[in-house]
Amino acid sequence: MAEDGATRAKHMKPSLEQIIAEHAHREGPLLPILHDVQASFGHVSDDAIRSIAHALNLSRAEVHGVVSFYHDFIQTPDPRPSLKLCRAEACQARGVEALAATITVPDGVRIETVYCLGLCSVGPNAMAHGKLHARLDAAKLAALMEMLA
Numbered sequence: 001m002a003e004d005g006a007t008r009a010k011h012m013k014p015s016l017e018q019i020i021a022e023h024a025h026r027e028g029p030l031l032p033i034l035h036d037v038q039a040s041f042g043h044v045s046d047d048a049i050r051s052i053a054h055a056l057n058l059s060r061a062e063v064h065g066v067v068s069f070y071h072d073f074i075q076t077p078d079p080r081p082s083l084k085l086c087r088a089e090a091c092q093a094r095g096v097e098a099l100a101a102t103i104t105v106p107d108g109v110r111i112e113t114v115y116c117l118g119l120c121s122v123g124p125n126a127m128a129h130g131k132l133h134a135r136l137d138a139a140k141l142a143a144l145m146e147m148l149a
Contacts, residue, residue, distance in 0.1 A: 013040045016048055020055045030056060030066060034073055043077045071114065081148040082110045084127040090120035099124050102138045106149035 014022070019036045023029040033052055037044050044067050053063045067073045085103075087096055105111055119125040122134035128144050136144075 016041075016051055020052060024055060030058070030063065034063075034067060034070075038073055041077075042079075043074045045075065071112070078110065080108050080110045081129070082112050083144060083148060084112045084114045084117070086115070086117045086119075086123060086125050087113050088116040088120070090116075091123035091125060094123040096124035096136075099136060099138060099141060103141060103145065106145060109145065109148045
């Protein structure tokens with residue numbers, strides 16, 4: 001069955017130029033641009049930093065400063081699946097540190113520490129493949145690690 005142009009366009013990644021153009025009219029477009037670049041390409045490359053800086057009339061240092069400040073942005077591609085484990089105060093109060101001590105990390109999987117996924121009342125929590133997982137215990141966490149492996 002042949003795809004029409006609109007269906008094909010949904011499955012195509014936008015170009016860097018398209019992402020910039022989509023947000024350039026906004027007040028404070030830098031973070032939305034960076035989030036879309038990270039989501040589309042898996043990282044924010046030096047070339048992307050240069051292009052974004054030029055398009056927004058910012059210095060490369062300004063854009064790089066934002067990229068390096070926020071842990072969600074990475075500058076080199078990392079194909080490994082990751083588990084983002086919340087270690088903010090609410091999750092700490094709900095036992096995330098003891099839970100983290102039980103993690104066996106399979107080869108090819110990475111653990112990222114994040115500070116708040118917005119599920120404070122149902123922690124400890126984590127994110128895997130863009131999906132939030134709440135009320136984690138050792139068994140749920142082990143199942144998540146197995147799924148990522």
